[in-house]
């Protein structure tokens with residue numbers, strides 16, 4: 146039986162269309178092999194939407210996304226739109242689609258690819274084999290908590306205030322995503338908090354412990370956020386899956402990503418509650434090299450693999466794509482951003498062709 | 508003219524007394540050379556105070572500290588007192604003396620010593636020459652902000668809440684310490700916040716910019732906390748002095764410390780408003796090796812150097828101590844915790860003797 150999925154493509158701006166183009170071909174090739182049919186529709190977002198429709202996100206794009214099974218985004222933004230008022234900036238379109246899809250769980254892998262290990266600032270023996278998944282809560286915590294603002298006290302002094310808050314239901318739903326993510330990996334989940342000082346962390350920890358009863362196959366541990374920042378530097382191999390709140394996740398997912406030394410290779414996933422997930426590379430739209438066939442499409446291709454694994458539950462097809470990426474690197478093909486001595490320099494399109502050859506040769 | 512200082516020694520527990528003993532001898536030796544007279548008095552804190560007086564901090568100890576020019580602390584705690592109720596634990600004594608001295612500024616250096624560079628998990632070329640000072644606000648921010656607690660909403664759902672708040676006067680006084688610290692260093696200050704999202708950070712950034720008018724010789728830059736965590740991993744050499752709030756400082760000072768790979772070598776300083784500062788190593792009391800002449804006294808010795816530089820404004824004497832520590836390492840002397848092949852293994856007392864020889868040979 147053929148599984149069918151409706152996928153909304155949001156190529157966006159800059160190098161977005163080029164890398165999306167390669168990714169669609171890769172998805173179609175792997176679909177044929179795994180008996181999966183993708184029905185793609187393309188929609189506008191970011192600068193492309195501003196140019197065509199005057200706003201960075203239209204109701205039509207939102208509707209198209211909501212009706213699909215998954216959304217694959219490339220990148221948005223560019224110099225051209227930098228001086229528009231905030232509500233008309235490309236970034237506002239991205240925030241809008243995230244809100245519309247209620248994407249409360251952000252999955253940020255930090256995987257060391259053996260072929261690119263020299264790019265890391267850490268010693269080879271420290272990062273060899275590192276494969277971390279940070280599950281970050283994305284719609285709660287201190288970035289959204291009320292009250293917030295700059296207030297003036299009775300004495301006339303200004304006081305800046307933000308509120309870090311989580312409810313039980315907010316914690317439980319991110320915990321569920323984290324336990325299920327760990328189940329697809331090495332089944333070790335490290336919850337990062339500051340429960341020795343923060344009440345909100347104490348509730349977070351209590352709920353994680355409670356939820357772990359439903360996932361007896363996953364080993365749950367706890368770590369304070371300052372120690373986690375140290376341990377990522379000291380011995381990142383100790384981690385499998387990490388779950389944490391919005392602010393701590395913002396900091397730790399970026400620190401973990403930087404361990405790899407090649408941010409341009411990293412995909413990400415954002416998952417909602419009973420809504421399509423959104424999958425996108427960590428890198429930006431790189432307007433300086435747009436349209437020159439210089440872009441590295443691999444993070445976008447790996448985002449499609451995350452879509453298959455975490456959005457569509459097609460792990461076999463996901464693995465095929467991930468293995469093809471590794472094989473292409475093994476064969477020595479490199480775009481400019483990851484070029485090293487003795488490797489074969491290729492452009493975006495040729496990288497795509499080699500990927501297809503490898504996939505079809507499998 | 509001889510400068511005279513009254514110094515309160517808090518040797519505390521575990522290896523504390525041994526490393527304090529070495530440090531006092533080093534201070535006396537450098538005092539002779541620099542025409543400084545130290546009047547030492549020893550007071551009880553932590554487990555030692557519990558055993559002698561029944562509480563981890565007595566009013567007499569607080570009074571002695573308040574009357575002195577600086578306080579030098581070694582380390583507190585041990586298995587023996589771990590099962591006491593919280594108000595009788597050694598750590599409560601430490602929190603008590605910090606509160607009594609109103610220590611709002613925590614200075615945490617992360618310096619790569621060339622002799623110990625191999626201990627870092629980062630590549631030599633990445634960490635060579637790293638010399639960072641993190642100035643962390645210590646008595647405000649989310650660890651103390653009100654309201655805090657776990658509350659039950661009208662719908663019966665629990666919600667954990669903490670408040671990140673800073674007033675203008677709290678920001679200004681830590682900014683002042685940071686600018687003055689940067690003036691004693693490379694005069695580059697990087698303020699870390701999350702001003703793109705947090706109101707409290709926006710006030711923080713506004714005040715830092717305002718305060719910088721008074722310090723035209725210091726170059727002020729700003730960085731978001733997630734990017735700072737990345738940059739510490741990617742290229743730590745870019746930083747000189749970092750100033751940030753309590754929570755961000757907790758995370759980043761530990762991450763920066765771990766870049767060195769030898770936490771056992773790191774000192775720290777905590778400064779108050781018109782009160783004596785407190786100087787202590789980052790490491791703990793190591794009860795497992797206490798009394799065996801195995802402890803590494805160098806972080807304690809370097810804490811005394813920080814006391815001279817940041818507490819007593821005696822930079823020349825501070826430099827003498829720091830140079831002596833480097834020289835001893837150059838000569839190949841190592842305690843067990845930093846031992847490497849081909850080095851000369853020494854105990855705590857012998858490390859002290861070699862330090863004195865080097866100091867007196869200068």
Ligand SMILES: [Mg+2]
Pocket residue numbers: 395396399733734
């Ligand atoms: Mg971030």
Ligand SMILES: [Mg+2]
Pocket residue numbers: 371372757758761
């Ligand atoms: Mg800490």
